[in-house]
Amino acid sequence: MNTDFKLKRMASFALLSAAGLLASCGGGDGVEGSSKQTEGAPGSMRPGIQGELMIGVLYPFTGPSSANYDSRERYIRQAVAEINTAGGVNGKTLGYMVRDSKAGTTEGSEAQIGEYLDLVNAGCIGVIGPLTSGEALLLVPTVLKTGVPMIGTGPSTTDLDTMDRGTPSVFYRLIVSNSFSGGVAAQIARRDGKQTVAIIHSNDSFGISARDNFSASFIKRGGQVLASASFKAGQTADFGAVIAKAMANGRPDAIYLAAQSGEAVGLSKDMALAIAQPRPSLYAASSLSTSQFVSTANASVVEGMTIMGADNNPKRPEYLAFADLFTQAFGTPPDVGISPSGYDAVYLLALAAQAGGSTDRASMAKWLGPVSRPDSASPLKITPGQFGLALKNPGLDWDYNGAKTAVNWDARGDLSTGSFIVYSVKRNSAGQLALVQVDQVAPD
Numbered sequence: 518m519n520t521d522f523k524l525k526r527m528a529s530f531a532l533l534s535a536a537g538l539l540a541s542c543g544g545g546d547g548v549e550g551s552s553k554q555t556e557g558a559p560g561s562m563r564p565g566i567q568g569e570l571m572i573g574v575l576y577p578f579t580g581p582s583s584a585n586y587d588s589r590e591r592y593i594r595q596a597v598a599e600i601n602t603a604g605g606v607n608g609k610t611l612g613y614m615v616r617d618s619k620a621g622t623t624e625g626s627e628a629q630i631g632e633y634l635d636l637v638n639a640g641c642i643g644v645i646g647p648l649t650s651g652e653a654l655l656l657v658p659t660v661l662k663t664g665v666p667m668i669g670t671g672p673s674t675t676d677l678d679t680m681d682r683g684t685p686s687v688f689y690r691l692i693v694s695n696s697f698s699g700g701v702a703a704q705i706a707r708r709d710g711k712q713t714v715a716i717i718h719s720n721d722s723f724g725i726s727a728r729d730n731f732s733a734s735f736i737k738r739g740g741q742v743l744a745s746a747s748f749k750a751g752q753t754a755d756f757g758a759v760i761a762k763a764m765a766n767g768r769p770d771a772i773y774l775a776a777q778s779g780e781a782v783g784l785s786k787d788m789a790l791a792i793a794q795p796r797p798s799l800y801a802a803s804s805l806s807t808s809q810f811v812s813t814a815n816a817s818v819v820e821g822m823t824i825m826g827a828d829n830n831p832k833r834p835e836y837l838a839f840a841d842l843f844t845q846a847f848g849t850p851p852d853v854g855i856s857p858s859g860y861d862a863v864y865l866l867a868l869a870a871q872a873g874g875s876t877d878r879a880s881m882a883k884w885l886g887p888v889s890r891p892d893s894a895s896p897l898k899i900t901p902g903q904f905g906l907a908l909k910n911p912g913l914d915w916d917y918n919g920a921k922t923a924v925n926w927d928a929r930g931d932l933s934t935g936s937f938i939v940y941s942v943k944r945n946s947a948g949q950l951a952l953v954q955v956d957q958v959a960p961d
Contacts, residue, residue: 566597568612569605570876572866573636574859575629575646575667577620580751585778585809588852589670589859590615592920593645595843596863603905606867607874613863614639620649630659637665642876643866645859649777650674650723651750657681657688664878666885668865670858671804673698674722675730678931685882686930689865691858691921693932695723698803699730701937701958702773702825706800707738709823711771715743715763715797717784718775721750727775727802735773743769753779756787764792774801778810785814801825803937808852811942811950819942820950826856826938831954839901839920853952860901861919865889868899868907868917889924890933891916 565574574593578586593613600611616632629652636644644660644667647653653672660667661683668689675696682688706714714735718724724747732742746762763772774781781801788796799822806826811819831840831853839857844850851857866881868888873880888899896916899907907915917924927933939956 565614566594566612567610568597568601569609570607570611570870571639571641572597572611572613572863573633573639573641573644573646574613574615575618575632575636575644575652576615576648576859577618578615579617580619583620585807585852585855588855591847592843592851592855592857592860593863595846596860596867598846599842599902600863600867600904604908606870607876611863611867613645614641618647618652620647620652629655633659633667634663637663641665642870643668643881645862645866646670647672649721650676650726651721653677653688653690654680654722660688664882666866666869666878666882668862668885670856670862672723673727673803675726676722678929682930683882684928685886686926686928687882689885689926689930690932691861691919691924692803692856693937695726695730695802698825698937699727699732699775700734702800702802703731703734703738703740705823705825705939705956705958706735706771706773706798707740709771709798711740711798713741713743713767713769714771714773714800715766715769716745716773716775717759717763718745718747718773719750719752719777719780720747723802723804724750724775728773731773731775743767748776748780748784750777751780753783754787756784757791760784760787760791769797771798771800774799774805776802777804778807781805781810782814785818788818789815799823806938806940806952807855808952811952816950820944822942823955824940824942824952826940826952826954831938832957835900835918835923836920842902857920858922861917861921861924864899864901864904864917864919865924867904868915871907871911872915886926886928886930888915889917889926891925 577583597611597613619628648671650672653669666687670691673692673695675694678694716728718728743766744763746759748759801824803825806824840851869881869884870876872888873884893914896914897910899915899917901920925933937958938954940952941955942950943953945951
């Protein structure tokens with residue numbers, strides 16, 4: 518982990534370096550993450566921030582899904598420091614601890630469930646993560662059993678749309694379902710005049726649901742899907758056979774990719790070799806709206822590519838407020854395309870604890886929904902950097918409008934509304950490929 522994470526404006530709150538100490542969450546005996554433990558091998562705790570109340574973070578910092586981990590961790594660190602500067606939660610300081618989900622590695626389910634349970638046993642009031650759909654589907658039954666709420670920042674699979682998540686829900690999402698995003702990608706491709714498409718996708722729940730929803734929407738709009746080819750989730754090389762299958766029924770106008778960053782980088786390199794120019798236009802799911810993907814993929818393939826960015830509008834006033842706070846704290850702006858959903862998740866968990874006056878599991882689940890949306894005719898809008906406003910106005914109907922989205926969770930814990938940022942991969946003034954926002958689209 519980088520050790521230059523110093524919040525310049527928030528010197529009142531001590532940060533830990535990569536070799537620093539970790540606090541226990543305060544609950545549970547003999548749990549890894551005691552105050553004497555330092556950073557260890559992959560799978561151990563990563564340093565976070567000490568606090569009387571602790572939030573768990575379950576993100577991949579190893580494996581093919583670990584792209585942009587440092588940026589995502591900074592967003593969480595930023596929110597925690599802001600909340601503590603404002604006065605903390607119920608008069609107590611907030612902190613967080615991180616565990617590695619190892620998404621996409623061979624350790625799989627045992628690691629992910631074990632890491633989550635360690636955070637729960639350590640007394641964390643809620644858990645942020647996971648990033649991928651496969652992890653979410655695996656974890657939800659365990660989350661239901663523990664009752665400790667979890668806020669997924671990346672799982673968009675439609676399988677979660679109907680999955681039992683409790684009443685009130687204990688599993689929330691800060692990303693819209695593929696039932697929306699796949700359809701919007703098809704909407705844009707047809708708007709661009711694409712008549713035929715081939716789909717390349719991972720063979721997990723994320724890839725399959727993205728394929729199904731894109732395909733259904735594209736066909737409904739008068740387009741034709743020539744072929745669909747899948748690859749093993751986590752695969753990062755040797756895509757020749759997959760590409761050949763996608764192109765077997767003729768050259769399409771476009772190719773739709775549903776893949777994670779590490780997978781798509783390998784795909785792009787093999788596509789450069791296997792598909793002659795001019796290549797079909799590329800469209801992709803929001804999982805690829807990251808600067809790391811754009812900078813490491815084959816340039817000749819991804820230049821001009823259209824990528825969805827699920828409801829992360831960098832022109833929203835709330836995002837601009839977050840970006841200003843982040844830039845002042847770290848001396849650099851947030852990464853374009855890296856969702857600040859972790860920042861929003863910290864605020865939502867803290868607001869739920871403050872609203873209910875308790876970190877009891879049932880109270881946290883009860884209040885997470887209400888603090889995310891207007892439930893009265895005169896809600897009090899809380900935006901990035903405004904946790905103090907909530908503290909000064911107890912008992913009101915708080916409506917958190919986050920850096921990523923206005924949230925507005927429904928009873929299932931899903932975003933009830935959403936628009937999509939459309940990025941194009943273009944060269945900037947320095948000649949480097951970058952994500953450039955070209956549109957914002959709502960599902961029609």
